[in-house]
Amino acid sequence: MNSPHHKRILIFLLTSVGLIVLPHSVNIPPALFGFFSLLLGWRFTCIWQPQYLPTKRVLFFLTILAFALLLSQHRHLLGRDAGTNLFILALGLKLLEIKTERDIYLVTYLAFIVAASLFLYQQSLFMAAYILAVCCVLFATLVAINSLQIHTRAALKTATVIVMQAIPLTVIIFILFPRVEAPRWMLFEEKNKAKIGLSDSMEPGSISDLGTSEELVFRVKFTGALPPPKLRYWRGPVLSHTDGKRWTQVRFKESVDNPSYAGTAYSYTLLMEAQEKDWVFGLDFPAKFSEPLVQNGYYQLINLENPHKRAEYQITSYSQYNTGNLTQSEYQTNVQLPREPSDKIKQLVTQLHGFDSKPDALIQQILNHFRQEDFHYTLTPPLMEDNPIDSFLFSTKRGFCSHYASAFVYLMRVAHIPARVVTGYQGGEFNRVGNFLEIRQANAHAWAEVWLENQGWVRVDPTAAIAPERIEQQLNLDQLELGGDIRFDAGNAKQLNWLKQTRQLWENADYQWQRWVVNYDSNNQSDFLSQFGIHDFKTMMQWLMTLVGLMTVILSGFLLYQKKKATDPVLRLYQQFCQKLQAAGLTRSNREGAVDFAQRATTALPEHAEIIEEITAAFIQLRYGRVTTREDFGKFAKLVAGFRVNNPHGYRLP
């Protein structure tokens, strides 16, 4: 295993293995990645310094070490993380023990498994393209083993061509291969790292850290018209209980009332990114949805399946709704205050006619108060440690949505009007390329709901009063700097610069990728296939077999056609010569040999006898001769090119 040929194969192999494991550097513990890199580096050195290859004893020791390392990190060998690490270590150890061709195959196979494990961590379009490229290198390694003399580029080209040819077949199998959900016991529970997201409580200030995060939360594609920006409220947890600082959810035991709906119905597909919580943010107010979604007592959608995966939901929401009456306990919950409000607040509520006017009049009063007094919208409000509501209302007067929503609800409750805080997302950026809305962490929002007689719960957004642009337009994150001025993007098509367009194009590709490839589950599959009249498992398998067969026939035809197209250049030139003679009325029959034909031609065209014989002799020499050189061919080509038949009838054709 030490010829230059083998060296090249090893370089190929080690490079592709390195490329496969590289993206895992963020997924596996640094100790293990370090250990693997050490093994890889060691093997690389041994290409040129084979005397440093480990002996059996050293290898045994390394294996023990690897297992110890693995167990110290995971304590078991099952599950995604431990399994991936196991395969990576096995790959690293096997690298040091490449003795025969069989070992190279084993390493290649292990590398493919590690490549598949990468998809358990990341499923982006970029990752898929990367893996595809690395797979080409791995296949090229196999090509190199099976070729006597092959250049790196030629091997890569062969491998890439084969991979490209395999893609249509892959797509067919991918679409038609039956998807069955794995049984529950096979799912290894993973403790996931905490992800940023809305929390189930709110302390004005707690949302500030997500204020500028561009992390994508979900995407929405509407089947019909888009709701106007001021209706784009994505409902999340409802916070009804407060201790004066924190707002928290209250467990709601009673069943959902059946609200009545009116106004425009919006149907859409919602594609949630992997989440820590099981919340699904439906457009306010979600009315129709299917499993695995349920609605809790706060009309918030809850996902009953594992939220750590991307998932797609079909939801219909209505712009108008009436949630009906409140029960006594609901009323109590929603006017709850931790203690007697301060005199200052009571005074303010009195001043706003909170105790002697109708609830909707009070709403307007409070919103006007925010508007007229010196309130400001900022993402970096001053800290409000004790009595945040009082400090906000009377001294700092600066804050963002949480501050306004909590203060508003507090004031309503002081006036004994049921009110609560709703958190979720608001707005979303419209992707023109893919026609969908993208909702990011930066869109996190908090607003209020007030219960009104005969109307039920009504949404009121106090932030809209102070910063209407925040609601009407998209916060321009690119230009946003903390503490600086907040500018708003008008969302005008003319302002789309190329950077943004590229980003949208990419986002769209990624969205389509997520939607059609990553999320292609048994439901999607049956929906998609039923369009083509494929309804049951049996027809699916029949189609799979038929199309794979058809594809094979097409491919073999393609490969064999290529072969036919390319004929011997000598023969091609000879055919040119025959065509020239044909123009003079001499047609060579299929059974006629070159010599016989030449004889006939010389008899018919005695004036060309010499050249015909010369060409024929050259042809025979080139085609059947023992030794032929490039010069012979050149001479032959020149002869054929120079050959002209004078028209035997004595006149020139135009």
Place this chain on the structure above:
Amino acid sequence: MALLIVILLLIAFVYNNNLAYLLTFLIASVFFITILHTFKSMAGLVVQAGQTKAVFAGEAAGFDIHIDNPNAVERPHLQIKLTKPHSFTLNPHSKTTQTLYSPTQKRGWHNAGTVTVFSTYPFGLFYAWSPLRFNTNALVYPKPSTLELPFPETPSADAELGMKHKGADDFYGLQEYQAGDSIKHIHWKAFAKGQGVFSKQYSGNGTAAEVWLHYDYAAGHDTEERLSQLCRWVIDAERADIRYGLVLPNLKLMPDRGSAHYRQCLEALALL
């Protein structure tokens, strides 16, 4: 290979991961398509049997096989096998000749047997092969006897000549070892010194000598042993530059010398 696909499918299934499925199907499709490429790596080749070389029994007979690639595609790794596989590369529109060897045991016509042209290109996962039975034979001469017997005194030979011949085992020089030389004639001392393999040459008494190599006078229990002895004599006589005639039960070759005669005699011995 199948195991790899199963493991990948299992990973994709357990984690319900579509991209893992996609990768699995891609690898499976690539492997599947490889069958076509392996087939293509051999399709269209023209294989013809060429010349053969006559050998003495016990040696390996060589068969020339011409492989012509009439197409514009390269054949990066073809293999051909009679007893042992050979690898070679064929450029577009080119041909090559591979000599394959097959061990022989018996004199007479030795059939080439089945020549297998095969390929595992591009990934070594599939094996495309074509067993070819050429009706091509190599002539196998009898194995020269190792016994050192003097040329027979034949009735037709002149008594004087016979006498001369008896005492003619004089060493006259060394010659490079040739197939068929008796092991006893090898100059072992020279061989041990690493100077190469030489045969000691013994000579009769000049070019005028003439012997009749008669089947009936050859020592041996059966035909094969006798032919083996005759073969030895033919070789020795040709080397000693003696004119020799051959008398077989069905054939008589008049005394002569030279490679054509030599070959004729050996052929007669081989085909008796």
